[in-house]
Structure formats: structure tokens, C-alpha cells
Amino acid sequence: MSDEVVLSVRDLEVSFGTKRGRAEVVRGIDYDLRRGETLAIVGESGSGKSVSTLALTKLIPIPPGRVTGTAHLGGELELIAMTEQELSRVRGQRIGFVFQDPMTSLNPVHTIGRQLTEGMRHHLGLSERDARDRAVDLLEKVGIPSPEQRLDDFPHQFSGGMRQRVVIAIGLSCDPEVLVADEATTALDVTTQAQITDLVAELQEELGMAVIWITHDLGVVAGIADRVLVMYAGEVVEAASAEALFARPRHPYTIGLQASLPVLGDVERHDLAAIPGLPPAPTALPQGCGFYPRCSYRDDERCATERPPLTQVAEGHWVRSFYEVPAEEAARAAAANRIVIEPPDARDEGVA
Numbered sequence: 001m002s003d004e005v006v007l008s009v010r011d012l013e014v015s016f017g018t019k020r021g022r023a024e025v026v027r028g029i030d031y032d033l034r035r036g037e038t039l040a041i042v043g044e045s046g047s048g049k050s051v052s053t054l055a056l057t058k059l060i061p062i063p064p065g066r067v068t069g070t071a072h073l074g075g076e077l078e079l080i081a082m083t084e085q086e087l088s089r090v091r092g093q094r095i096g097f098v099f100q101d102p103m104t105s106l107n108p109v110h111t112i113g114r115q116l117t118e119g120m121r122h123h124l125g126l127s128e129r130d131a132r133d134r135a136v137d138l139l140e141k142v143g144i145p146s147p148e149q150r151l152d153d154f155p156h157q158f159s160g161g162m163r164q165r166v167v168i169a170i171g172l173s174c175d176p177e178v179l180v181a182d183e184a185t186t187a188l189d190v191t192t193q194a195q196i197t198d199l200v201a202e203l204q205e206e207l208g209m210a211v212i213w214i215t216h217d218l219g220v221v222a223g224i225a226d227r228v229l230v231m232y233a234g235e236v237v238e239a240a241s242a243e244a245l246f247a248r249p250r251h252p253y254t255i256g257l258q259a260s261l262p263v264l265g266d267v268e269r270h271d272l273a274a275i276p277g278l279p280p281a282p283t284a285l286p287q288g289c290g291f292y293p294r295c296s297y298r299d300d301e302r303c304a305t306e307r308p309p310l311t312q313v314a315e316g317h318w319v320r321s322f323y324e325v326p327a328e329e330a331a332r333a334a335a336a337n338r339i340v341i342e343p344p345d346a347r348d349e350g351v352a
């Protein structure tokens with residue numbers, strides 16, 4: 001990882017006009033993404049992970065959506081104020097996307113060769129011949145056997161894991177500075193998940209791009225992220241290096257997320273430790289801390305009425321809570337929940 005910041009986001013806010021009033025779904029997030037860095041954005045479904053990245057290039061409907069704040073790409077371009085036409089040169093070209101379900105990202109009636117070469121011809125101005133050559137290279141890079149023959153195949157002729165590799169190849173095709181992988185392995189089985197995360201890590205090393213890895217599954221980020229943003233109800237509630245976050249989580253929500261991870265040899269634990277309750281509706285956010293209604297550490301006065309600021313508690317470690325989980329308690333949660341997902345063969349043999 002270098003010190004060069006490729007994407008700098010400040011005070012990003014996204015809301016939607018709805019029948020029940022404005023839904024505030026992203027409530028002011030900040031981060032710097034460096035060349036070669038993997039930033040993980042983690043949180044439950046609905047916490048604003050996808051919208052916070054889709055909004056950068058206006059991949060959300062505006063209106064009813066509204067986006068404020070700034071996002072500087074490569075130190076120069078400010079994305080939020082850009083026109084649609086300017087953004088069309090950023091999307092896919094400078095920021096690549098890989099989404100969860102390869103069947104919806106791929107068009108079933110076109111060959112993957114056509115889908116791979118389209119962006120390169122449009123954005124990079126390559127001839128059909130050159131785009132095809134580059135498509136073969138890309139498919140090879142993402143581990144698709146006999147790439148030359150596969151170019152003329154349709155999406156349904158690939159397995160789920162292979163389709164996701166094709167989608168990654170498309171995401172990489174214009175050599176983006178930033179690749180956003182949004183639940184990119186969620187639909188895949190555990191073994192294929194591991195292959196895809198390894199693949200992205202390898203490609204990142206080789207190509208030097210920065211990756212934003214979005215997932216609801218804290219377990220997935222353990223081996224791949226440099227930094228982690230934990231989101232809850234549209235806010236970052238904890239931000240730290242992956243190392244610090246796993247060694248010493250501090251926000252009660254992060255502790256709860258860790259506690260809901262499956263533990264090797266202790267399958268029961270998964271359900272027992274899950275956080276009770278649901279996140280607040282974005283049209284009816286609590287007046288105080290967003291996590292207050294579900295927090296087991298809350299104090300009923302301050303937490304209910306005041307919104308805690310994001311505060312630096314150690315070098316590079318930020319927490320949005322009035323209550324800091326004591327070190328021993330956090331250590332116990334971290335130790336009890338080693339981030340180990342049972343290997344599939346152990347599961348088959350009934351070892352776990």
C-alpha cells in the first residue's frame with residue numbers, strides 16, 4: 001500500500017424522499033482510500049453500505065435521492081458535483097464495480113466476449129480486435145480455463161463461481177483505480193468465496209488498485225482488509241485497521257457483530273450471540289445514539305438524547321459511542337470468537 005490517496009470522501013450524506021418523510025440512509029461518512037489498500041465496509045443489511053458507494057457516481061435515482069458532501073478521485077476530480085456526462089467517464093472506467101449476483105450483472109442474451117469488450121471499446125477506444133485480445137488476457141487473469149473458446153459462450157454456460165470471475169474481469173477491464181466489490185462473494189459457497197477473495201487480493205497486488213470490499217459478514221474481511229468501517233443506521237460507528245478491530249473492538253455494535261460470527265467447533269454460538277432487535281427505520285431515527293435501542297451497554301439519559309460523535313480513541317481507531325467496552329470484555333469477545341470459518345471438509349465429516 002502507498003501513501004497516495006486515490007479516493008477521499010468527506011461528509012457524504014445520502015437521503016431519499018419517501019411517503020413517510022426523508023429517509024436519511026447515509027449520515028455523514030469520511031474516509032481516505034490509498035492506492036493498493038483494501039477498505040472493508042461492514043454492517044447489517046440496510047445500514048447504507050451499498051448506497052454510500054453507489055452515490056459516489058450517482059448510481060442511485062436522483063430524485064428521490066439527494067447526495068451531499070465531497071468525493072475527490074485521484075486528488076483532482078470531485079465526483080459529487082459532476083454532471084451525468086462527466087460521471088459516465090468515471091463509472092466503469094476509473095471506478096469498477098462487482099456486485100453480488102453475477103446473473104443480474106450479466107446480460108443473459110449476449111456472449112461474455114461482447115460484455116467484456118463493450119466497456120473497453122467505449123472507454124478505452126480499443127478496436128474490436130484489440131478489445132478481444134485484452135478480453136482473453138483478462139479471462140486468463142481471473143482464472144478461466146481456455147479463455148479464447150469461452151469468449152463466445154453465454155453467461156448460463158458458466159458455473160456461479162466462474163460467472164463471478166467474469167464479472168470481476170469486466171470490473172477490471174478498464175484498469176480502474178478503485179474496484180468496489182459489493183457482497184461479491186455472498187451468493188457463493190464457502191470454497192468459491194475463498195477463491196474469489198484470494199483472486200481479488202492477487203489482482204490488487206499485481207495491478208495496485210484500491211478495493212472497497214462491502215459485506216455484511218465480518219468474517220469475510222478478516223483476511224483481506226487493511227482498514228474496516230463498521231456502519232450502523234447510515235453512520236460509521238467504528239473505524240480502525242483490521243488488526244486493531246479484531247484484536248480490540250470497542251463499539252458495542254462491533255462486539256455484537258463479532259459475537260455473531262460462527263466459531264470453530266461451536267455452531268450453537270452463532271444464534272445465541274446474535275444482536276437482538278432490528279436497526280431503526282431511516283425515516284424514524286432515534287434522537288440520540290442510533291444503536292441505543294439495541295445496546296446492552298447503554299445509559300438511559302445521555303445515550304437516548306445525544307448523538308455521540310466519532311471520536312479517536314487510539315491512533316487511527318475511531319469510535320462513535322459514549323460507552324467504551326472495557327478492554328477485558330472486548331478481549332474476551334475477540335478471543336472467544338476467533339475468526340475461523342470451519343473448512344468445508346471438516347463440516348462434511350461432521351467434525352465441527
Ligand SMILES: Nc1ncnc2c1ncn2[C@@H]1O[C@H](COP(=O)(O)OP(=O)(O)O)[C@@H](O)[C@H]1O
Nearest residue numbers: 016023025044045046047048049050051052282
Ligand atoms: N432508491 C431508494 N429509495 C428509497 N430508499 C432506498 C433506495 N435505495 C436504498 N434505500 C434505502 O437505503 C438504506 C440503505 O440501503 P443499502 O445501502 O442498500 O444498505 P446495505 O447495502 O447496507 O444493505 C435502506 O434503508 C434502503 O431501504
Ligand SMILES: [Mg+2]
Nearest residue numbers: 049050051182
Ligand atoms: Mg448492499
